[in-house]
Amino acid sequence: MITCFDIGGSAIKCAVATADGRIGDLQRVPTPARDFDAFTAAIRALIAARGPSRGVAISIAGVVDPLDGRIKCANIPCIDGRALAADLAAAFALPVWIINDADSFALAEAQAGAGRGHANVFGLILGTGVGGGLVFNGRLIGGPGGFAGEWGHGPVAAQFAGMQAIPRFPCGCGQTGCLDTVGGARGLERLHLALHQRSLDSRAIIDAWQAGDADAERTIACYIDLLSGPLAMLVNTVGASVLPVGGGLANSAPLIARLDRAVRAAILRKTDAPIIVPGQSGAEPGLIGAAWLGLEKLGGAHG
Known part of the structure; x- marks a missing residue:
C-alpha cells in the first residue's frame, strides 16, 4: 500500500x-x-x-x-x-x-482514462494556462516533475490567426509570445479583449459563441487557429494517438471537438476517429x- x-x-x-x-x-x-x-x-x-x-x-x-x-x-x-x-x-x-500535476494527469489518463489501449498518450491541460505530459509505451517521459510536455512555452505563438493580427503577449516565464499566453482560459480572455476591446471571462465567451455571437465566434476561430498548428506539430513529433484534455476548458465539449477537427485536418496521419478528447480518468x-x-x-x- x-x-x-x-x-x-x-x-x-x-x-x-x-x-x-x-x-x-x-x-x-x-x-x-x-x-x-x-x-x-x-x-x-x-x-x-x-x-x-x-x-x-x-x-x-x-x-x-x-x-x-x-x-x-x-x-x-x-x-x-x-x-x-x-x-x-x-x-x-x-x-x-x-x-x-500535468504529468500526473497524463499518467492517469494513460492508465485509467481515455488513453487506455494507446501506446503513446499526450495529456493536454487547457486550464488557466496550458501544460501537458507524455506517456510513451506506458512510461512517463521526462521523469516526475521534468520539463517534458511543457508545450506552452517558447516564443512561437502566431502573430496572425483567423485573419486577425494577434499581439505578442508577455509570459510569466519571462519570454514574449508563448502559447501559454493565448492557450488557456486567461489566454482566451486576453484574445477577446484584444480583438473586441471587451472583457469577458472564458465561460461567458464560450457561452456567447454557442449562442451564435459573432464577436465570440471570431475569438474562438482565432483561438483554434493559434492552437491547432502547434498541436498538430506535437502529434506529428511524438506520435501520440490520443490527447486527453484536462483543465477548465475541457468542460466545453464543443470547444474540444472543434479543436480536434482542426488538429486532425493538419496532421500527417489521417483519421476519422477523434484524437483530442475530454479526459476520462475521473x-x-x-x-x-x-x-x-x-x-x-x-x-x-x-x-
Whole structure:
C-alpha cells in the first residue's frame, strides 16, 4: 500500500492506493502554504491515519528540477526552492516521489482514462494556462516533475490567426509570445479583449459563441487557429494517438471537438476517429496519477 497526495495551494488531498492502482476514500485538509513545519506535519498526520505505508507519492502544481530535485512552486511558498522529495523522505523515513500535476494527469489518463489501449498518450491541460505530459509505451517521459510536455512555452505563438493580427503577449516565464499566453482560459480572455476591446471571462465567451455571437465566434476561430498548428506539430513529433484534455476548458465539449477537427485536418496521419478528447480518468486524476507513479517505482509489487 502507498499513500498518495494531490497538493494544491488551498488543499491537501490524500488517499491510499493498492497494487491494482485503485485509490481508497479521500481525505482533505487545508494546505499550510507558508509554514514548512506545519506542511510536513499535515502530511505526516495523514500518512499515520491511513496505516502502514511503503512510500509516499505526491502530485503537485510545481516543476521539479531534474538535476537537483528542487521544486518551483509559486502557490505554496514554504516549499518553493526546496529539494522537497529528499526533505520529506528524511522527515517520514519513507521513499517519496513527486510528479507535477500535468504529468500526473497524463499518467492517469494513460492508465485509467481515455488513453487506455494507446501506446503513446499526450495529456493536454487547457486550464488557466496550458501544460501537458507524455506517456510513451506506458512510461512517463521526462521523469516526475521534468520539463517534458511543457508545450506552452517558447516564443512561437502566431502573430496572425483567423485573419486577425494577434499581439505578442508577455509570459510569466519571462519570454514574449508563448502559447501559454493565448492557450488557456486567461489566454482566451486576453484574445477577446484584444480583438473586441471587451472583457469577458472564458465561460461567458464560450457561452456567447454557442449562442451564435459573432464577436465570440471570431475569438474562438482565432483561438483554434493559434492552437491547432502547434498541436498538430506535437502529434506529428511524438506520435501520440490520443490527447486527453484536462483543465477548465475541457468542460466545453464543443470547444474540444472543434479543436480536434482542426488538429486532425493538419496532421500527417489521417483519421476519422477523434484524437483530442475530454479526459476520462475521473474526478481525481492527481491522486490516480500519483498512485501509478508510486506503483511503478515499487515495481508493481503488492502493498
